Amino acid sequence: MHHLRLSVYRILETSSGKRRGFSLAFNIVLITIITLNAIAIVLHTVPEYNRRFTQLFYDFELFSVLFFTIEYLLRIWVCVENDRYRHWFWGRLRYLFSASSIIDILAIFPFYFTLFATDLAIVRILRLFRIFRLFRISRYSHAFRMIQRVVTDKKEELILSMTFVVFMLIIVSSIMYYVEHTAQPDKFSSIPATMWWGVSAMTTVGYGDIHPITPLGKLLGGLAAIMGIGLFALPTGILVSGFTEQIRNQKVTVIRRCPHCGKEIRDV
């Protein structure tokens, strides 16, 4: 029994040592199912496909949920093989509240809930939860670990620049509201409504559904576009530089030596 649990653990969680082949095969199957789920979630909303392949979508949904449920139960059973969750009860409880386990449960529980739900509004919202299945792929992709590291590294800068963005947005939108409200009372109807213009203008998206028409509003809009874009480009610039640093760090593994004693230096 214990031997079996260790084997299952090795297949499900590690990808090195014994059972490597089985583990690889299992992970390829899992990634394939997740990718197919992504395609199903996207295509399922196209009325034409939904009508034509109703049965196929339902069968695949059923199969996916069963597969994920069995996998989830297995993971809870074997998690005690991991040193971090060694206790048979408290370890498993702690595993249940780990980030990856929560993603796993969010990916399957909506299905079971909708079986009993009668309120269509709730069913619709629960369907949205199926996109958590996509996040399951984060278990494999080292790209997601990178994004995590970038956000952790640049936390301060991101918070700082987001503060500017929000502050700038409120200031510019407040002024614009008082300038444009009388000319376009239906579009610049309130400051929150004007903030939609502010985001659209200062991220340079510019949908064109709302824009100033008075000369003063255009002047302010022009100034906000030229200067404000800088502040709104800050989070973008920070993310981009964070990624390029991470990528460079992975590449540059050149050995550095102390100029005084000649010994190797790591993580100075």
Added chain:
Amino acid sequence: MHHLRLSVYRILETSSGKRRGFSLAFNIVLITIITLNAIAIVLHTVPEYNRRFTQLFYDFELFSVLFFTIEYLLRIWVCVENDRYRHWFWGRLRYLFSASSIIDILAIFPFYFTLFATDLAIVRILRLFRIFRLFRISRYSHAFRMIQRVVTDKKEELILSMTFVVFMLIIVSSIMYYVEHTAQPDKFSSIPATMWWGVSAMTTVGYGDIHPITPLGKLLGGLAAIMGIGLFALPTGILVSGFTEQIRNQKVTVIRRCPHCGKEIRDV
């Protein structure tokens, strides 16, 4: 009396030494009130909320103004504790014209003014002044000191690039006006009107309310978009590089030492 003034000064202005706990508590209260004011200013313009919570908005407004007024008077009373404003009269006068004091007065005076004002147009404009309450938060945020330093550092570059932006805008808009005016006399009605297109195109916002339709106008618009974006991106690029430099400067002050011999390492 003098002892009391020093205590109040320490609570209001410094956040170190004696009365640290009181100072922290006061500042948290103040930041909370400012943030609530920001939310009130924004939501106040939504007709639905304005109707439903008229009394709440008015009461909060009254409370804020009273709080800010008392705080303002206290600050004037205690400012003489600061070495820069030591004289009981001239010091206080100089404090009254300091940047932070002017922001403080701009945040409260519109309320008192509107009590006596009968002209609704002036009342509406004065309401806009309430957003100065948001700037009061600049007293706390080191982010604002950073933006100040960035602008000071990059003043030359910003002025230089803004000159280009204005020059480029006039040249491109003048040519576009002569090219498109006959085809769209209502949209490209004058060079100032065409400048609105110019800003919108060269910041890549592109609202779509105004754009060239003649082949020559489209050719010019395309060239202006490709080349002009470079010049319009300059202030953005300068701001972004200024921020990243400031952030790097704040971080890199740690002296690195070789873990083997303990000597300082420069430029490894």
Added chain:
Amino acid sequence: MHHLRLSVYRILETSSGKRRGFSLAFNIVLITIITLNAIAIVLHTVPEYNRRFTQLFYDFELFSVLFFTIEYLLRIWVCVENDRYRHWFWGRLRYLFSASSIIDILAIFPFYFTLFATDLAIVRILRLFRIFRLFRISRYSHAFRMIQRVVTDKKEELILSMTFVVFMLIIVSSIMYYVEHTAQPDKFSSIPATMWWGVSAMTTVGYGDIHPITPLGKLLGGLAAIMGIGLFALPTGILVSGFTEQIRNQKVTVIRRCPHCGKEIRDV
């Protein structure tokens, strides 16, 4: 005969050594014909020019195809002079399947095919293949070799960032679909339809044909614009940095020497 083949090879393929003048002349003629083809392909679709210059377009097309066909046959004939394709049969066969040879055949075969094709739909699609004539210019431009090197160098980063872009696009579009579908069932009709909004918003193009109108949709759209732009800017940033690196590498190969003592200087 062999002597003639070598001469033709030198004219067609190399631009150094003997027959340099002829080679240069031939290449200038070829580049001119390719450029004229580009202009013809573009202007040919303008109804006015097409009507007026039907005969001229057809004659130039005929001339181009004949020129390219003769050139193609000559290249096959002489390719054995190249050490990589030395065998009279297998060498030529390998040459036929080389990248540049495939571009050459794609540039001419549609013409011959359309002579026999009766289905207009196929003829229309084949006309599109004529743009492969433009790729023939890649034989000359060292710019194309640079783009190739940039993509090769930054392959990992590009794949990584494209993964993020696709993932982000699916997540944001799925959420937006569930948020906006009931308010705008005709525009946000399905997740694939919403992905068109997603691309347009997060690349900051913002055509304005589709945008959220509900408050929650606008909030999500604003957040997606501010944060998502960062991820969508990654491939752009990687390409731009790749190019600037390539350009710098080409420039910095000069050895710097001290003007006083003549010794080589590194890292001044």
Added chain:
Amino acid sequence: MHHLRLSVYRILETSSGKRRGFSLAFNIVLITIITLNAIAIVLHTVPEYNRRFTQLFYDFELFSVLFFTIEYLLRIWVCVENDRYRHWFWGRLRYLFSASSIIDILAIFPFYFTLFATDLAIVRILRLFRIFRLFRISRYSHAFRMIQRVVTDKKEELILSMTFVVFMLIIVSSIMYYVEHTAQPDKFSSIPATMWWGVSAMTTVGYGDIHPITPLGKLLGGLAAIMGIGLFALPTGILVSGFTEQIRNQKVTVIRRCPHCGKEIRDV
């Protein structure tokens, strides 16, 4: 006479040595007149101002042209004081064809021409030439010398990236034309018309007057937006990096020394 000519030369052309005060005063007057001309050119096209201040605009135009004409004639008279144009006839002729002299004549000749012109179309075009008066300010601004240096420095890169931009534009627009033409024959009417979409999409301006509506067109448009933006951002990136390098070079005037002999190094 010769003494007077030298004095005038010093006032007009140099801003150091004798007559420094006069020269400064003259240049301030000239910059003011040029700036006023810029304002006049822009406001002159606003029907309301044009109607109200017709006489003022005309008087200022007359004054400006007279001032510029006298200044131009004086410059020709005194240019022989400059060593480059020393010969009384050939020197003056060479001066007439120098860049700054051509800008000067383009700024005034349209006025004289329109006095005799009867064709209104020509008069309208000639009015456009008045914006050359703005370029006259380039004589003073060191910003313009900087832009010149940036373009000179980055010539290769700019040409290379512009080649990519044009190539990419033709390829993407050609494919998009064949994809979208049947669905929107009036908007994607020809490849040149589609190129307007291409520029608008790949510079991320996105006016929204023209965009793909077929699923295949949207897929292509999305891919073009994500990948193509990179190439279109290249000229922008090159200009921005060129400017920042120039600005840094002006600042960093630290003396560099050879590490071998310790002597100062300039322009290594």
